[in-house]
Amino acid sequence: MQDRPTAPELLDAVREFIATELLPTVSDARLRFRSLVAANLLDMLRRELALEPALLRAERERLAGLLGDACSPPADETDLAAAVAAQQAALCALIRENRAPTGTFAAVTDAVRAKLEIANPRYLDGFEPV
């Protein structure tokens, strides 16, 4: 158990430092851009800390239902990210072999939406087919 500030609180502090103290002193355009990228990545990490565990569990369940016994469970059930990566790799192999199970498109769409909830929720919310 770590002392406060918690990880999200530390990320907020670093982000505030970049946005309010560092950025106003940077005049070089390329350096300004990279500072903004850095601040945005900290926001992304903040969301990842909050949302990723639940999103990963949901994806694990979804892909298990889709793949059935096409993907055997990993040795270490506690490493959820590795388990989901193995499921995704199995799904990729099926797609390449033209044997994607029914429901693949919806499951892959859900997985991409889960990535965007962390990487860029504004893009996800504003997305419309054009």
Place this chain on the structure above:
Amino acid sequence: MNETATLTAALAPWVGSRFGSDAAIAGLRLLAGGASQQSWRLDITTPTGPLALVMRRDMGGRMFAAALGRADEFAVIERAYKADVPVPRPYAYLPDAQGKAAFVMACLEGETLGRRIVREPRLAQARTALPAQMGRALAAIHAIPVADAAFLPGPDAGEGAAAYGLRVLAQELATVSEPYPALELGLAWLRDRRPKEVAPVLCHGDFRIGNMVVNDAGLVGVLDWEFAHRGHPGGDLTFGAIRAWRFGEARKRCGGVGDMAAFLDAYNAARGTAFTERELYWFEVASNLKWAIATVTQARRHLSGQEPSLELASLGRMTAEIELEILSLLDRRHPRHPGD
């Protein structure tokens, strides 16, 4: 001496021989630099007046396996210039600019940042003109005799130009060990539907709004020829139209500045072709795949330690945006879906 001073000294003999002994270097400034190449602004004074040049210089690394070296990129720009494509006037290929290959071309004045071209109020008139201007410029590029471009990468004997593009995409995705199911779905969709093959043309390979030099009147020139290749015209016709290059102006599908109709009409009129949006849908999906896979491989350049860069790292988390667009295009409910 620092890099600027040594490079200035190294360029002085060329400036003297090219522009006369009364010419001199008035300034040399690094505009952009990475592990693969640098761009330098080179200002020269001559008896007849000042001259603004740009030098592109190799740094050793290659952004993609398919990217050209400076000698080939210069050779493509020479051919484009000769064919009256709006490009910077090419001056010289320098095989040894302080130990690195480089070439020198004219510096075109104008805006090159895509986001500004799409947004700046002062460029409103330019945006009206750009789709047709870009269509005509692309037609001129594709009209360059492809026999003069045999040194560029392209399809194998007997292989179709679109099939070649698809093969390159699959090969690049296969270099990455992590799984990308959405991109695999995109590749499978492309494999199941093959477009009509046509004779390969000289393709720019990165024809998008951020590679145009734009002033108040519109297009001044086309930059960044390092991805030139021999391929199907559909690639160039759609790459600049993908959502990622509309800079938030999603409904202006021609690079965030206008309609695809004006762009395509101008291209077809100049080339004598009849490409339709419906026919190009396959290439729009392929162009999205190309950019999505590029974000994946660019991030790997950071992850492998080849070129540590926050910008490259952040591209790895942009892939999902393009994946959502790809899935949207594959979905039969998409308003422009061409059917099966």
